[in-house]
Every structure is written in structure tokens, then in C-alpha cells.
Amino acid sequence: QAKAQGRNMLCFFDPAMQAAASARSALEGDIRLGLARAEFLLHYQPVVDATGQLLGAEALVRWNHPQRGMVPPAEFIPLAEQTGLILPLGRQVLAMACHQLALWAADPARASWTLSVNVSAQEFRQSEFVQDVLAVLRDSGADARRLKLELTESLLLHDVEDSILKMQALRTLGVGFALDDFGTGYSSLSYLKRLPLDQLKIDQSFVRDVLTDPNDAAIACTIITLAHSLALDVVAEGVETEGQRAFLLRNGCQRFQGYLFGRPGPAALL
């Protein structure tokens, strides 16, 4: 025991670990500053139907850092989640997304577009989550029926009853729900029928090799069939080639997102 403790002590003063810890706290301070300076912005990636028509977009957060340039979410979302900074960040993201929806609503060519926004577990678990979303919708003037929130399996399963109540409260106003990265979490089919969802998103890890890996093809097709059986929309994520699109379409998928149709970018490029 003493020996183990001694080893832990040595570990604690390990210069590499100390460097990592101070890098983390520097990043945390930087995120805080970035929030105050409004350095976070949204890129929009098109979601299209079988004919290639735009149905809307997914909002993906970026950090326009003064020194580092455009920073992808993988480099700051995990720490934002650990530190609670995801709450003010998520609030900014939702406000920007709803503002964009309100702008689209004023443009006849874009008024029917929906916008999907990713929600992290910590945000969703807040007891004020429903009130917060309602407040942002009200302040922005966005139509709740154009907003879709993307949740993950692990987030929803953490407390299924609470998840259902929150989803139902928001659905009353027209907010939609998508299950993101479907198939990568703890898939339990019994809860799927109870969750008031609108859409399943086939994770890109199944789409990538859908033409060459029979297991991925089987999983993608099963998700499409499952979605239809439950009367849900299904979107394939990470579609990069015409071959992938054709395969998915042939197997009943009617909505697509991926580099084949457009990379995430400023709203003006949609």
C-alpha cells in the first residue's frame, strides 16, 4: 500500500503529467476567454433528400481562435464537458442556431429548412434544459418546428424517464429529436420504441465501408429498416461517394449528409 502510494506520488510529480495538467488549465482559461469574446461560431453542413434537394443543415461548432485559427470541436468539446463550460457554450450554440433559423424563415427559398443542433449530456441533464431551449426559441423568434436536437444513446439512457419527459415537453412546441451516431452506443431496442424520436442518424463508421464490408452493409440496412418500422426518418452520415449514396438509396435511405453533398461551412455557402 505504502509502495503503491509512493508510486502515485512519483506519478503526481511526473513532469509530463504536470505539463499536461497545465496545458488543460490553459485551454480551460482560453475557452472561457473565447466565450467572452464570442470566438465560437457555427458551420453548417447540408442534409439532402434523394433528389439532392436541401432539407436543411446540421450546425457544427467551430472555435475561431485568434492564434490557432479554426479549431474543430474534438479539440475543445471534451474539456468543455469536463469543466462545465459546455453549458455557456451550448447556450451560445443554440442561440446562434436559432438566430440562423429566424433568418432562413424570412427567405422563401429557405423557410422550410430544418436545423439540427448537437446537445451534450451535461446540457440535457440540466433540470432547466427545457426552459432554456424555450427561452432561446422565444428570444430568437425561431420556429420550434424547424429545430431538431441531436442526442446520443448514452445520453438518453442515463435516465430514460427524465429524457422522455423533457423530449415530450419540447415536442409539444414542435421541436424534433434525432438519435445521433446510431449504432455506436448501448443499443437497446426496447427503449427505442418508447423514446419520442423523429430521426435516426446512421453513424459514419458504418457508412465508410458500406460497399466493401458486408457487416457494415448489414448494419446500415438494419438501421434503415428499423427506422422505417418505427416510422422514423433516417439520415446517413459521412456519405463521401456516389457509390455509398446509391447503395443506401437502393436500401431505402432517403436522406443524406456528407462531403459528397457539402462540407460544413458558413451559412452563406449553403
Ligand code: C2E
Ligand atoms: P456529429 O454530430 O456526428 O457530426 C458529424 C461530424 O462528421 C462532423 O465533424 C462533420 O464535419 C463530420 N463529417 C460530415 N460529413 C463527413 C464525411 O463525409 N466524411 C467524414 N470523414 N466526416 C464527415 P465535426 O464538425 O468535427 O464534429 C464532431 C463532433 O463534435 C460532432 O459529431 C458532435 O458530436 C460534436 N459537436 C459538433 N458541434 C457541436 C455542438 O455545437 N455541441 C456539441 N455538444 N457537440 C458538437
Ligand code: MG
Ligand atoms: Mg450530430
Ligand code: MG
Ligand atoms: Mg453523428
Ligand code: MG
Ligand atoms: Mg459524432
